[in-house]
Amino acid sequence: MNALRPLTLCLALFACSLASADEARPLAADPLTEQRLLAITSELRCLVCQNETIAASNADLANDLREQIRGMIQAGKNDDEIIDFLVMRYGDYVLYRPPVKTITLFLWGGPLLFFIMGIFGLRHYLVRRNRQITASDALSDADKRLAEALLAGDDAPTAPHPSKTPQS
Amino acid sequence: MNNKYIWILVAFALLVVLLGYGLTLNPREIPSPFIGKAAPEFSLPQLGKEATFAPADLQGKVWLLNVWASWCPSCRVEHPVLVDLAKRDVLPIVGLNYKEVRGDGALDSSKIAPEEEKQLATERAQKWLTQHGDPYALSVLDLDGRVGIDYGVYGAPETFLIDKAGVIRFKQIGPITPEALETTLLPLIAELNQ
Known part of the structure; x- marks a missing residue:
């Protein structure tokens, strides 16, 4: 019985990890993608809840944008390309760090x-x-x-x- | 000494003017980067038809792209103005039905199957148009809001005025008011139609 204990423990842990992996799949599918997503979206302003980042906002549009950015990361786009994509659509307004221009x-x-x-x-x-x-x-x-x-x-x-x- | 206080007063007055001007601005109106740029391409299914629509189909015409949805209260406010504009027959209005199902907070869209979604969106949109009048030459369904993102939409209603060359010339954020129609939109349409 004693010899079996580590095995049961392993099995129990494995079952646990399976359960949690199942629940959090959309986030944990690719931790690296999520990490980059968080890093990028923390620098971007949500257009609906204007004082929130896209990372923090619960607005529908923020959700859609996170989904879109997630897709772009998986498609191998780099950070600049992703940020350009958003600036092209929403203007410099989405940037929490506005670029240096005559107007700024x-x-x-x-x-x-x-x-x-x-x-x-x-x-x-x-x-x-x-x-x-x-x-x-x-x-x-x-x-x-x-x-x-x-x-x-x-x-x-x-x-x-x-x-x-x-x-x- | 007196001189010094006058300068402080002047600086304060300037600050009041600056901040007061800031209060008159609408923070929800974010200047669109699309003005003067080509309208982004898309191809979406038309509402209630098998055909699709692409902006290139209206090349050579001045037209209006109006973002709407049946769940959007401001679209309801705007709608009579669009119906009125359609009656004047100055340009075709294309409706971009934006996230008809997914945008409605009252529906749990995760429980709706993709093929059901289009069906439901069509029903809801058509019902709304029968109820309130249909000013659109045609409407297209943007179920997942991707085309909306391509147009920088962040809240319906939004309206884009597109010229003969397919360039966006004007964007109305929020409902088109009767004043905005008379003072901004109609003169611009007349100018572009020349």
Whole structure:
């Protein structure tokens, strides 16, 4: 009996795998195809549920398109051919990564433009702040006299100068 | 200092204008890449006939390809406009019956056998046309929606205006409204028919 146990286990597992393979046939028929299908359709926008990918959408059209793309993968088409097929029919709209064209130049160049504007803004701000600091830190004649007097070891004049409080 | 606030206000106003303009656009209207391109070829069985139809059959004529199905509520809305257009007899209207059976969410199409599907689609489509009037010179059955995909259809109704050379000149997404017919479609048809 003990000797038979591995065999029964194997049989049981085999039966299990048969059962599950039967249920999931359309998906598991060719894992490589499904993997590529998922990779391609995750980059494509569904036209019906516009904020979903074709991979994620449950819309009828998304289903049809997945079926069509599955067929194209099995027919040996490469990713670019498949994506061109969809762009030809639905336009750049299906692409989550729009191509660089004159019309999308601002879209792609915008972030860089804003970055450069930010750098200039920052520079402008820093230069102005620097100027303000040096201007406000310049000693007035009275302060200078006070400092010189202190450095010379004389007693400070009776009243501290009112123009320089620590807060200012 | 005041100057600075004015600039912020100007930037804000520009943003409001930009976003406000965005609100007036219809996100469902995706510009078709087919305008100015040849209408994709197909050959599909005609509704209720043995014959097939291909776009090349209408070469030399200006014609309309209207995507419809009996399960599509907007097609019902659009239908009187098409019937009206057909009465004016300015051009042939070809109906592309799109996924008559498979597109109907109320039917479980996986339980319907392929030969039954065509039968059922024909019955449903013909019943609908008898009920609401038939503006079509002919209709073709696109049971699996493959031709629909070739035309970039993503929701019925959609209508393509095709010129004498077989080039798509205009696409209406959603129902043709009476205004769209008068202001856009009819003038364009007259121009193309010259």
